[in-house]
Amino acid sequence: MAKTTKKTASGGRQAKIQAAAGSGGGGANRIVVAAAVVVVAIVAVVAGVVWTQVQREAEVGTSTATPAGAQMGEGYRAFADVELREGAPVVDVFEDFQCPACGQFEAAFGGPIEDLARDGRIELRYHILNFLDDTTGADYSTPAANGGFCAADQGAFQDFHDAAYAGQAREGVDLPQETLDGWAQEAGITGDDLDTWEQCVADGTYTRYVTSVNATAFEEEGVRGTPTVKSDGEEVDLSGVSTPEDLAEVLGATS
Amino acid sequence: MTTDVETERAVTAWYRSPRVLDVVGLLARLFLGGVLLWAGLAKVGKPLTSERAVQAYEIMPLGLAGWVGLALPFVEIVLGVLLVLGLFTRPVAVVSTLLMVAFVVGIAQAWARGLTIDCGCFGGGGQIGENETKYPQEIARDASFAAAGVWLWWRPRSLAALDRVLFRD
Numbered sequence: 273m274a275k276t277t278k279k280t281a282s283g284g285r286q287a288k289i290q291a292a293a294g295s296g297g298g299g300a301n302r303i304v305v306a307a308a309v310v311v312v313a314i315v316a317v318v319a320g321v322v323w324t325q326v327q328r329e330a331e332v333g334t335s336t337a338t339p340a341g342a343q344m345g346e347g348y349r350a351f352a353d354v355e356l357r358e359g360a361p362v363v364d365v366f367e368d369f370q371c372p373a374c375g376q377f378e379a380a381f382g383g384p385i386e387d388l389a390r391d392g393r394i395e396l397r398y399h400i401l402n403f404l405d406d407t408t409g410a411d412y413s414t415p416a417a418n419g420g421f422c423a424a425d426q427g428a429f430q431d432f433h434d435a436a437y438a439g440q441a442r443e444g445v446d447l448p449q450e451t452l453d454g455w456a457q458e459a460g461i462t463g464d465d466l467d468t469w470e471q472c473v474a475d476g477t478y479t480r481y482v483t484s485v486n487a488t489a490f491e492e493e494g495v496r497g498t499p500t501v502k503s504d505g506e507e508v509d510l511s512g513v514s515t516p517e518d519l520a521e522v523l524g525a526t527s
Numbered sequence: 528m529t530t531d532v533e534t535e536r537a538v539t540a541w542y543r544s545p546r547v548l549d550v551v552g553l554l555a556r557l558f559l560g561g562v563l564l565w566a567g568l569a570k571v572g573k574p575l576t577s578e579r580a581v582q583a584y585e586i587m588p589l590g591l592a593g594w595v596g597l598a599l600p601f602v603e604i605v606l607g608v609l610l611v612l613g614l615f616t617r618p619v620a621v622v623s624t625l626l627m628v629a630f631v632v633g634i635a636q637a638w639a640r641g642l643t644i645d646c647g648c649f650g651g652g653g654q655i656g657e658n659e660t661k662y663p664q665e666i667a668r669d670a671s672f673a674a675a676g677v678w679l680w681w682r683p684r685s686l687a688a689l690d691r692v693l694f695r696d
Binding site for chain 2: 299300302305306309313316317320321324325327328403406407409486490491496497
Protein backbone atom coordinates (compact mmCIF):
# COMPACT_ATOMS: atom_id res chain seq x y z
CA MET A 273 0.00 0.00 0.00
CA ALA A 274 2.76 2.37 0.95
CA LYS A 275 4.38 1.77 -2.39
CA THR A 276 1.23 2.70 -4.34
CA THR A 277 0.97 5.96 -2.42
CA LYS A 278 4.58 6.77 -3.15
CA LYS A 279 4.09 6.18 -6.83
CA THR A 280 1.01 8.37 -6.93
CA ALA A 281 2.91 11.14 -5.25
CA SER A 282 5.95 10.94 -7.48
CA GLY A 283 4.57 10.32 -10.93
CA GLY A 284 1.28 11.74 -12.13
CA ARG A 285 1.33 9.58 -15.22
CA GLN A 286 1.81 6.40 -13.24
CA ALA A 287 -1.12 7.40 -11.06
CA LYS A 288 -3.32 7.91 -14.09
CA ILE A 289 -2.43 4.47 -15.43
CA GLN A 290 -3.21 2.92 -12.09
CA ALA A 291 -6.47 4.81 -11.74
CA ALA A 292 -7.53 3.63 -15.18
CA ALA A 293 -6.79 0.05 -14.25
CA GLY A 294 -9.15 0.33 -11.28
CA SER A 295 -8.62 -0.63 -7.66
CA GLY A 296 -5.69 -2.92 -6.89
CA GLY A 297 -3.67 -1.61 -9.81
CA GLY A 298 -4.66 -4.52 -12.04
CA GLY A 299 -3.53 -7.15 -9.54
CA ALA A 300 -5.46 -9.13 -6.98
CA ASN A 301 -7.07 -7.33 -4.09
CA ARG A 302 -4.36 -7.25 -1.46
CA ILE A 303 -6.67 -7.16 1.54
CA VAL A 304 -8.70 -10.15 0.37
CA VAL A 305 -5.57 -12.21 -0.31
CA ALA A 306 -4.03 -11.15 3.02
CA ALA A 307 -7.15 -12.15 4.90
CA ALA A 308 -7.21 -15.52 3.14
CA VAL A 309 -3.52 -16.15 3.88
CA VAL A 310 -3.92 -15.20 7.56
CA VAL A 311 -6.95 -17.50 7.91
CA VAL A 312 -5.15 -20.39 6.20
CA ALA A 313 -2.04 -19.82 8.35
CA ILE A 314 -4.02 -19.84 11.61
CA VAL A 315 -5.99 -22.92 10.55
CA ALA A 316 -2.75 -24.69 9.58
CA VAL A 317 -1.10 -24.01 12.95
CA VAL A 318 -4.18 -24.94 14.99
CA ALA A 319 -4.79 -28.06 12.89
CA GLY A 320 -1.14 -29.01 13.29
CA VAL A 321 -1.31 -28.75 17.08
CA VAL A 322 -4.62 -30.64 17.25
CA TRP A 323 -3.29 -33.34 14.92
CA THR A 324 -0.16 -33.72 17.08
CA GLN A 325 -2.26 -34.13 20.23
CA VAL A 326 -4.68 -36.60 18.60
CA GLN A 327 -1.73 -38.59 17.28
CA ARG A 328 -0.15 -38.65 20.71
CA GLU A 329 -3.40 -39.74 22.41
CA ALA A 330 -3.76 -42.54 19.85
CA GLU A 331 -0.22 -43.73 20.52
CA VAL A 332 -0.73 -43.70 24.28
CA GLY A 333 -3.84 -45.89 23.91
CA THR A 334 -6.64 -46.44 26.40
CA SER A 335 -5.20 -49.10 28.68
CA THR A 336 -4.98 -47.83 32.25
CA ALA A 337 -3.01 -50.81 33.54
CA THR A 338 -0.17 -50.13 35.98
CA PRO A 339 2.37 -52.67 37.21
CA ALA A 340 1.89 -54.18 40.69
CA GLY A 341 2.39 -51.65 43.45
CA ALA A 342 2.68 -48.58 41.23
CA GLN A 343 0.21 -45.81 40.40
CA MET A 344 0.26 -43.77 37.20
CA GLY A 345 3.44 -41.68 37.15
CA GLU A 346 5.16 -43.69 39.88
CA GLY A 347 8.25 -45.84 39.61
CA TYR A 348 8.06 -49.64 39.80
CA ARG A 349 9.41 -51.18 42.96
CA ALA A 350 11.87 -53.97 42.24
CA PHE A 351 12.33 -56.84 44.71
CA ALA A 352 9.06 -55.81 46.34
CA ASP A 353 8.95 -58.96 48.45
CA VAL A 354 12.30 -58.22 50.12
CA GLU A 355 12.09 -56.99 53.68
CA LEU A 356 13.86 -53.65 53.94
CA ARG A 357 16.42 -52.98 56.62
CA GLU A 358 15.69 -50.09 58.90
CA GLY A 359 16.63 -46.75 57.37
CA ALA A 360 17.06 -48.13 53.85
CA PRO A 361 16.90 -45.20 51.44
CA VAL A 362 14.58 -45.08 48.44
CA VAL A 363 16.77 -45.28 45.34
CA ASP A 364 15.05 -44.09 42.16
CA VAL A 365 16.65 -45.15 38.90
CA PHE A 366 15.40 -43.32 35.80
CA GLU A 367 16.29 -45.09 32.59
CA ASP A 368 15.15 -45.72 29.04
CA PHE A 369 15.70 -49.15 27.48
CA GLN A 370 16.88 -47.44 24.29
CA CYS A 371 19.52 -45.25 25.97
CA PRO A 372 23.12 -46.40 25.35
CA ALA A 373 24.37 -44.52 28.44
CA CYS A 374 21.85 -46.53 30.47
CA GLY A 375 23.33 -49.68 28.95
CA GLN A 376 26.79 -48.62 30.14
CA PHE A 377 25.38 -47.65 33.52
CA GLU A 378 23.70 -51.05 33.89
CA ALA A 379 26.86 -52.88 32.82
CA ALA A 380 28.84 -51.05 35.49
CA PHE A 381 26.38 -50.65 38.37
CA GLY A 382 23.33 -52.76 37.52
CA GLY A 383 24.50 -55.86 39.36
CA PRO A 384 25.71 -54.13 42.56
CA ILE A 385 22.50 -52.04 42.77
CA GLU A 386 20.39 -55.18 42.46
CA ASP A 387 22.46 -56.83 45.18
CA LEU A 388 21.78 -53.92 47.52
CA ALA A 389 18.07 -54.15 46.74
CA ARG A 390 18.02 -57.91 47.17
CA ASP A 391 19.66 -57.52 50.59
CA GLY A 392 17.09 -54.92 51.62
CA ARG A 393 19.74 -52.22 51.99
CA ILE A 394 17.95 -49.92 49.52
CA GLU A 395 14.37 -49.65 48.31
CA LEU A 396 14.88 -49.79 44.54
CA ARG A 397 12.41 -48.16 42.17
CA TYR A 398 12.77 -48.21 38.39
CA HIS A 399 11.28 -45.33 36.43
CA ILE A 400 11.23 -46.72 32.91
CA LEU A 401 10.96 -43.81 30.46
CA ASN A 402 10.18 -43.68 26.74
CA PHE A 403 11.23 -40.17 25.67
CA LEU A 404 13.87 -41.49 23.27
CA ASP A 405 11.17 -42.83 20.94
CA ASP A 406 10.07 -39.24 20.45
CA THR A 407 13.60 -37.89 20.11
CA THR A 408 14.91 -40.53 17.73
CA GLY A 409 11.67 -41.32 15.91
CA ALA A 410 12.32 -45.03 16.45
CA ASP A 411 9.89 -47.53 17.97
CA TYR A 412 12.03 -48.99 20.73
CA SER A 413 11.64 -47.56 24.23
CA THR A 414 7.86 -48.04 24.40
CA PRO A 415 7.70 -51.67 23.20
CA ALA A 416 10.69 -52.55 25.39
CA ALA A 417 9.07 -50.90 28.42
CA ASN A 418 5.86 -52.80 27.71
CA GLY A 419 7.98 -55.93 27.49
CA GLY A 420 9.36 -55.20 30.95
CA PHE A 421 6.03 -54.62 32.65
CA CYS A 422 4.30 -57.46 30.79
CA ALA A 423 7.14 -59.61 32.16
CA ALA A 424 6.44 -58.10 35.60
CA ASP A 425 2.93 -59.57 35.33
CA GLN A 426 4.69 -62.92 35.40
CA GLY A 427 7.18 -61.95 38.07
CA ALA A 428 10.04 -61.63 35.59
CA PHE A 429 10.65 -57.86 35.41
CA GLN A 430 14.18 -57.97 36.74
CA ASP A 431 15.33 -60.77 34.46
CA PHE A 432 13.77 -59.08 31.45
CA HIS A 433 15.31 -55.74 32.44
CA ASP A 434 18.76 -57.28 32.73
CA ALA A 435 18.40 -59.16 29.43
CA ALA A 436 17.24 -55.99 27.65
CA TYR A 437 20.37 -54.11 28.75
CA ALA A 438 22.79 -57.00 28.26
CA GLY A 439 21.52 -57.47 24.73
CA GLN A 440 20.72 -53.84 24.00
CA ALA A 441 19.86 -53.08 20.35
CA ARG A 442 20.86 -50.01 18.36
CA GLU A 443 19.54 -46.61 19.39
CA GLY A 444 17.40 -44.84 16.82
CA VAL A 445 16.36 -48.02 15.02
CA ASP A 446 13.03 -49.79 15.49
CA LEU A 447 13.42 -52.62 17.97
CA PRO A 448 13.21 -55.94 16.05
CA GLN A 449 10.43 -58.22 17.29
CA GLU A 450 12.86 -61.17 17.55
CA THR A 451 15.17 -59.19 19.82
CA LEU A 452 12.25 -58.24 22.07
CA ASP A 453 11.00 -61.83 22.15
CA GLY A 454 14.55 -63.01 22.83
CA TRP A 455 14.72 -60.90 26.02
CA ALA A 456 11.45 -62.46 27.23
CA GLN A 457 12.79 -65.94 26.59
CA GLU A 458 16.01 -65.10 28.41
CA ALA A 459 13.83 -63.97 31.29
CA GLY A 460 12.38 -67.48 31.37
CA ILE A 461 9.04 -66.67 29.74
CA THR A 462 8.11 -69.60 27.49
CA GLY A 463 5.17 -71.53 26.06
CA ASP A 464 1.71 -70.15 26.89
CA ASP A 465 3.27 -67.52 29.10
CA LEU A 466 5.16 -66.22 26.09
CA ASP A 467 1.91 -65.95 24.11
CA THR A 468 0.30 -64.04 26.96
CA TRP A 469 3.33 -61.79 27.20
CA GLU A 470 3.36 -61.16 23.43
CA GLN A 471 -0.31 -60.20 23.46
CA CYS A 472 0.26 -57.90 26.42
CA VAL A 473 3.10 -56.15 24.55
CA ALA A 474 1.19 -56.00 21.25
CA ASP A 475 -1.75 -54.35 23.06
CA GLY A 476 0.55 -51.65 24.45
CA THR A 477 -0.89 -52.52 27.86
CA TYR A 478 1.55 -50.32 29.78
CA THR A 479 2.12 -47.54 27.22
CA ARG A 480 -0.06 -45.06 29.10
CA TYR A 481 1.64 -45.95 32.38
CA VAL A 482 5.14 -45.54 30.93
CA THR A 483 4.16 -42.24 29.29
CA SER A 484 2.85 -41.00 32.65
CA VAL A 485 6.10 -41.99 34.40
CA ASN A 486 8.02 -40.19 31.67
CA ALA A 487 5.96 -37.01 32.04
CA THR A 488 6.23 -37.02 35.84
CA ALA A 489 10.00 -37.54 35.69
CA PHE A 490 10.62 -34.54 33.44
CA GLU A 491 7.91 -32.19 34.64
CA GLU A 492 7.84 -32.84 38.39
CA GLU A 493 10.93 -34.74 39.42
CA GLY A 494 13.49 -32.58 37.63
CA VAL A 495 14.99 -35.36 35.56
CA ARG A 496 17.06 -33.99 32.66
CA GLY A 497 18.14 -37.17 30.97
CA THR A 498 18.93 -40.81 31.53
CA PRO A 499 20.35 -42.50 33.44
CA THR A 500 19.53 -40.49 36.55
CA VAL A 501 19.85 -41.98 40.02
CA LYS A 502 18.37 -40.46 43.15
CA SER A 503 18.70 -41.49 46.74
CA ASP A 504 15.87 -40.27 48.96
CA GLY A 505 15.06 -37.69 46.30
CA GLU A 506 18.59 -36.30 45.94
CA GLU A 507 20.38 -36.79 42.63
CA VAL A 508 23.45 -38.99 43.03
CA ASP A 509 26.71 -38.39 41.16
CA LEU A 510 28.20 -41.74 40.17
CA SER A 511 31.16 -40.37 38.23
CA GLY A 512 33.79 -41.22 40.86
CA VAL A 513 32.34 -44.58 41.81
CA SER A 514 34.33 -47.69 40.91
CA THR A 515 33.60 -50.37 43.52
CA PRO A 516 30.37 -51.82 44.95
CA GLU A 517 31.44 -50.40 48.34
CA ASP A 518 31.70 -46.86 46.87
CA LEU A 519 28.31 -47.33 45.31
CA ALA A 520 26.68 -48.41 48.59
CA GLU A 521 28.19 -45.35 50.20
CA VAL A 522 27.07 -42.73 47.66
CA LEU A 523 23.60 -44.27 47.61
CA GLY A 524 23.50 -44.08 51.40
CA ALA A 525 22.64 -47.78 51.62
CA THR A 526 22.21 -49.15 55.13
CA SER A 527 24.88 -51.58 56.20
CA MET B 528 36.49 6.46 -24.61
CA THR B 529 35.24 6.48 -21.03
CA THR B 530 36.43 8.76 -18.29
CA ASP B 531 37.28 7.52 -14.81
CA VAL B 532 34.06 8.92 -13.43
CA GLU B 533 31.98 7.02 -15.93
CA THR B 534 33.80 3.77 -15.18
CA GLU B 535 33.18 4.28 -11.53
CA ARG B 536 29.50 4.92 -12.22
CA ALA B 537 29.31 1.69 -14.22
CA VAL B 538 30.84 -0.23 -11.33
CA THR B 539 28.45 1.28 -8.80
CA ALA B 540 25.59 0.53 -11.10
CA TRP B 541 26.53 -3.14 -11.14
CA TYR B 542 25.53 -3.89 -7.60
CA ARG B 543 22.92 -1.20 -7.35
CA SER B 544 20.98 -2.46 -10.30
CA PRO B 545 17.45 -3.51 -9.34
CA ARG B 546 17.99 -6.82 -11.08
CA VAL B 547 20.92 -7.75 -8.84
CA LEU B 548 19.11 -6.54 -5.73
CA ASP B 549 16.10 -8.64 -6.76
CA VAL B 550 18.32 -11.69 -7.04
CA VAL B 551 19.74 -10.98 -3.57
CA GLY B 552 16.14 -10.75 -2.37
CA LEU B 553 15.34 -14.11 -3.94
CA LEU B 554 18.38 -15.71 -2.28
CA ALA B 555 17.44 -14.19 1.08
CA ARG B 556 13.90 -15.54 0.69
CA LEU B 557 15.03 -19.04 -0.24
CA PHE B 558 17.68 -19.08 2.52
CA LEU B 559 15.42 -17.93 5.35
CA GLY B 560 12.39 -19.76 4.00
CA GLY B 561 14.33 -22.98 3.49
CA VAL B 562 15.80 -22.78 6.99
CA LEU B 563 12.37 -22.22 8.55
CA LEU B 564 10.85 -25.08 6.59
CA TRP B 565 13.68 -27.39 7.59
CA ALA B 566 13.49 -26.34 11.23
CA GLY B 567 9.73 -26.84 11.29
CA LEU B 568 9.65 -30.19 9.49
CA ALA B 569 12.41 -31.59 11.71
CA LYS B 570 10.15 -31.07 14.74
CA VAL B 571 6.84 -32.36 13.37
CA GLY B 572 5.68 -35.61 14.96
CA LYS B 573 8.03 -35.22 17.94
CA PRO B 574 5.69 -33.52 20.40
CA LEU B 575 7.53 -34.58 23.54
CA THR B 576 10.89 -33.35 22.30
CA SER B 577 9.38 -30.08 21.05
CA GLU B 578 7.74 -29.42 24.41
CA ARG B 579 10.91 -30.20 26.35
CA ALA B 580 13.03 -28.08 24.02
CA VAL B 581 11.02 -24.94 24.83
CA GLN B 582 10.60 -25.85 28.50
CA ALA B 583 14.38 -26.20 28.85
CA TYR B 584 14.79 -22.42 28.29
CA GLU B 585 12.95 -21.89 31.58
CA ILE B 586 11.36 -18.64 30.42
CA MET B 587 7.69 -19.56 30.43
CA PRO B 588 5.58 -21.66 32.79
CA LEU B 589 5.87 -25.36 31.86
CA GLY B 590 2.33 -25.65 30.47
CA LEU B 591 2.61 -22.58 28.25
CA ALA B 592 6.08 -23.59 27.07
CA GLY B 593 4.65 -26.97 26.11
CA TRP B 594 2.00 -25.37 23.89
CA VAL B 595 4.56 -23.05 22.32
CA GLY B 596 6.68 -26.11 21.59
CA LEU B 597 3.73 -27.84 19.92
CA ALA B 598 2.77 -24.83 17.78
CA LEU B 599 6.24 -23.59 16.84
CA PRO B 600 7.00 -26.20 14.13
CA PHE B 601 3.83 -25.30 12.27
CA VAL B 602 4.42 -21.56 12.62
CA GLU B 603 7.89 -22.08 11.15
CA ILE B 604 6.50 -24.13 8.26
CA VAL B 605 3.86 -21.50 7.43
CA LEU B 606 6.44 -18.69 7.47
CA GLY B 607 8.84 -20.82 5.43
CA VAL B 608 6.25 -21.60 2.75
CA LEU B 609 5.24 -17.93 2.46
CA LEU B 610 8.87 -16.86 2.12
CA VAL B 611 9.65 -19.47 -0.52
CA LEU B 612 6.54 -18.43 -2.45
CA GLY B 613 7.34 -14.76 -1.95
CA LEU B 614 3.86 -13.95 -0.71
CA PHE B 615 3.54 -10.90 1.57
CA THR B 616 7.31 -10.89 1.77
CA ARG B 617 7.68 -7.81 3.97
CA PRO B 618 5.22 -8.71 6.76
CA VAL B 619 6.43 -12.31 6.74
CA ALA B 620 10.05 -11.12 6.85
CA VAL B 621 9.22 -8.85 9.80
CA VAL B 622 7.65 -11.74 11.74
CA SER B 623 10.49 -14.12 10.83
CA THR B 624 13.14 -11.60 11.86
CA LEU B 625 11.43 -10.99 15.21
CA LEU B 626 11.19 -14.75 15.70
CA MET B 627 14.93 -15.13 15.07
CA VAL B 628 15.67 -12.24 17.44
CA ALA B 629 13.49 -13.99 20.05
CA PHE B 630 15.51 -17.18 19.55
CA VAL B 631 18.77 -15.27 19.95
CA VAL B 632 17.48 -13.63 23.14
CA GLY B 633 16.29 -17.01 24.42
CA ILE B 634 19.66 -18.66 23.80
CA ALA B 635 21.56 -15.69 25.22
CA GLN B 636 19.55 -15.68 28.45
CA ALA B 637 20.08 -19.45 28.82
CA TRP B 638 23.80 -18.86 28.39
CA ALA B 639 23.85 -15.94 30.82
CA ARG B 640 21.90 -17.87 33.45
CA GLY B 641 24.26 -20.81 33.19
CA LEU B 642 21.69 -23.26 31.85
CA THR B 643 23.22 -26.05 29.80
CA ILE B 644 20.78 -26.69 26.96
CA ASP B 645 20.75 -27.48 23.28
CA CYS B 646 18.85 -24.76 21.41
CA GLY B 647 16.58 -27.36 19.81
CA CYS B 648 16.61 -25.21 16.69
CA PHE B 649 16.37 -28.12 14.26
CA GLY B 650 14.82 -30.74 16.49
CA GLY B 651 16.40 -32.22 19.58
CA GLY B 652 16.88 -29.76 22.41
CA GLY B 653 16.68 -29.90 26.16
CA GLN B 654 19.31 -30.32 28.83
CA ILE B 655 22.80 -31.36 27.74
CA GLY B 656 26.23 -31.68 29.30
CA GLU B 657 28.13 -28.59 30.43
CA ASN B 658 30.79 -28.91 27.73
CA GLU B 659 28.33 -29.80 25.00
CA THR B 660 26.76 -26.36 24.75
CA LYS B 661 27.25 -24.40 21.53
CA TYR B 662 25.80 -21.02 22.47
CA PRO B 663 28.08 -18.78 20.33
CA GLN B 664 27.58 -20.93 17.22
CA GLU B 665 23.82 -21.10 17.76
CA ILE B 666 23.56 -17.35 18.23
CA ALA B 667 25.73 -16.64 15.17
CA ARG B 668 23.65 -18.99 13.07
CA ASP B 669 20.34 -17.47 14.13
CA ALA B 670 21.78 -13.99 13.61
CA SER B 671 22.61 -14.88 10.00
CA PHE B 672 19.00 -15.95 9.52
CA ALA B 673 17.86 -12.69 11.08
CA ALA B 674 20.14 -10.80 8.65
CA ALA B 675 18.34 -12.36 5.69
CA GLY B 676 15.07 -11.33 7.32
CA VAL B 677 16.27 -7.74 7.81
CA TRP B 678 17.24 -7.52 4.14
CA LEU B 679 13.72 -8.54 3.09
CA TRP B 680 12.23 -6.22 5.68
CA TRP B 681 14.21 -3.32 4.19
CA ARG B 682 13.76 -4.37 0.54
CA PRO B 683 11.03 -7.01 0.10
CA ARG B 684 11.18 -6.84 -3.70
CA SER B 685 12.68 -9.98 -5.17
CA LEU B 686 12.81 -12.13 -8.24
CA ALA B 687 10.19 -14.82 -8.87
CA ALA B 688 7.93 -13.74 -6.01
CA LEU B 689 4.21 -14.33 -5.89
CA ASP B 690 3.89 -10.73 -4.68
CA ARG B 691 4.89 -9.51 -8.15
CA VAL B 692 2.57 -11.86 -9.99
CA LEU B 693 -0.43 -11.13 -7.80
CA PHE B 694 0.01 -7.48 -6.99
CA ARG B 695 2.25 -6.26 -9.84
CA ASP B 696 4.64 -4.54 -7.46
